[in-house]
Amino acid sequence: MRFTGFTFGAAAMVHLAAAHYTFSGLLIDDKLVGEEWQYVRRHDRGYMPTFREEAATSDDFRCNKGAGSGADTDVYTVKPGDKVGLRQAFAADGIRHPGPAQVYLSLAPGSVKEYDGSGEWIKVSQDLACKAGLSAKDLQTDGWCVWDENNISFVVPENIPEGEYLVRAEHIALHGAHEGRAEFYYACAQVKVMGSTGTSLPGDKVLIPGVYGVDDEAINFSIWGGKDTYPYLPGPKVAPGGTIRGSADGSSAETATVPVGESGSSENEPPAGESEIPVPTSTKGTAAETTSAAPAPSVPAGEGGSDESVTTSAAPVPSVPVEEGGSDKSVTASTTATKGTETPRPVCNSRNRRRRHSL
Numbered sequence: 001m002r003f004t005g006f007t008f009g010a011a012a013m014v015h016l017a018a019a020h021y022t023f024s025g026l027l028i029d030d031k032l033v034g035e036e037w038q039y040v041r042r043h044d045r046g047y048m049p050t051f052r053e054e055a056a057t058s059d060d061f062r063c064n065k066g067a068g069s070g071a072d073t074d075v076y077t078v079k080p081g082d083k084v085g086l087r088q089a090f091a092a093d094g095i096r097h098p099g100p101a102q103v104y105l106s107l108a109p110g111s112v113k114e115y116d117g118s119g120e121w122i123k124v125s126q127d128l129a130c131k132a133g134l135s136a137k138d139l140q141t142d143g144w145c146v147w148d149e150n151n152i153s154f155v156v157p158e159n160i161p162e163g164e165y166l167v168r169a170e171h172i173a174l175h176g177a178h179e180g181r182a183e184f185y186y187a188c189a190q191v192k193v194m195g196s197t198g199t200s201l202p203g204d205k206v207l208i209p210g211v212y213g214v215d216d217e218a219i220n221f222s223i224w225g226g227k228d229t230y231p232y233l234p235g236p237k238v239a240p241g242g243t244i245r246g247s248a249d250g251s252s253a254e255t256a257t258v259p260v261g262e263s264g265s266s267e268n269e270p271p272a273g274e275s276e277i278p279v280p281t282s283t284k285g286t287a288a289e290t291t292s293a294a295p296a297p298s299v300p301a302g303e304g305g306s307d308e309s310v311t312t313s314a315a316p317v318p319s320v321p322v323e324e325g326g327s328d329k330s331v332t333a334s335t336t337a338t339k340g341t342e343t344p345r346p347v348c349n350s351r352n353r354r355r356r357h358s359l
């Protein structure tokens with residue numbers, strides 16, 4: 001009996017380890033450099049996820065629990081064009097939860113070893129859906145670009161300033177998102193960028209916490225509701241020079257670079273208005289703004305957030321799906337749709353209804 005219990009326990013643990021994950025290895029051009037946790041801040045959460053309430057409010061959401069300091073973590077020097085990835089810890093046997101992946105960067109004011117991540121972050125990489133003919137079932141499994149992959153990566157853009165950075169790779173697992181239980185898996189590497197030419201961080205900036213709100217459509221998306229696209233972007237738009245892989249409907253698995261010319265010039269954030277350029281005004285700083293824009297899709301939300309989607313609404317060309325504003329636009333549009341159609345469905349069976357009334 002005891003023996004059986006032990007066996008079962010061990011098996012359960014292995015299973016858990018396979019389902020959950022975090023990131024511990026630094027990959028440069030797809031090769032592991034150094035040891036695990038040498039360039040990635042070791043944290044105390046093991047392979048357990050973070051949930052949305054904590055994600056929305058806790059400083060631990062930057063580099064994970066117990067990783068506020070980088071004093072014991074080395075810094076790896078990279079240059080523009082280098083592919084930098086964070087590889088899964090433990091078995092590194094692939095991400096097998098459905099959901100998008102992101103890479104965020106924050107420039108340390110000085111040494112990244114002493115940086116707590118409280119400054120501004122930009123998003124430099126976004127992985128969405130990568131399977132042509134995406135079905136609802138694909139969105140529950142391998143329709144996602146990073147499904148079965150063991151690392152989340154980005155290419156160091158030319159247009160960021162030289163300096164020391166936190167590189168935060170994140171996967172959001174959506175299988176429990178319909179119950180408000182999206183799972184966040186993330187960790188931070190420390191790199192020093194040399195040879196780049198930017199004078200300030202390009203694109204939309206967010207703070208962490210703040211990048212996601214508890215009601216964000218992107219992290220509150222039910223993969224069980226029959227949807228066959230994921231027309232959202234978690235957090236801010238990808239910064240100019242960053243990349244977007246896949247798309248909302250999976251029609252392309254290609255990686256597109258967000259042009260530097262167009263919105264790269266908007267770093268100085270001109271006043272909101274009828275600019276032709278997608279202007280990253282509203283997302284600046286507080287993601288609370290970003291996210292609060294989303295739940296109120298009926299009103300053409302104040303602030304630049306949705307202005308720019310209107311401005312760039314010419315963008316959604318089928319072949320180049322998620323470049324820049326294109327995705328933003330779909331966010332706004334489908335937000336409205338979601339509200340109208342999906343919400344009633346799960347709630348509308350009589351049992352739920354009754355329960356709701358009795359509350």
Ligand SMILES: *[C@@H]1O[C@H](CO)[C@@H](O)[C@H](O)[C@H]1NC(C)=O
Nearest residue numbers: 027030031032148149150151
């Ligand atoms: C990182 O992920 C990519 C995509 O799955 C894979 O081709 C590559 O081998 C991985 N790199 C390492 C070092 O495991």
Ligand SMILES: *[C@@H]1O[C@H](CO)[C@@H](O)[C@H](O)[C@H]1NC(C)=O
Nearest residue numbers: 178179180215216217220295
């Ligand atoms: C999901 O977000 C919507 C608002 O967009 C909210 O009404 C709903 O309660 C959220 N669902 C859960 C399970 O948190």
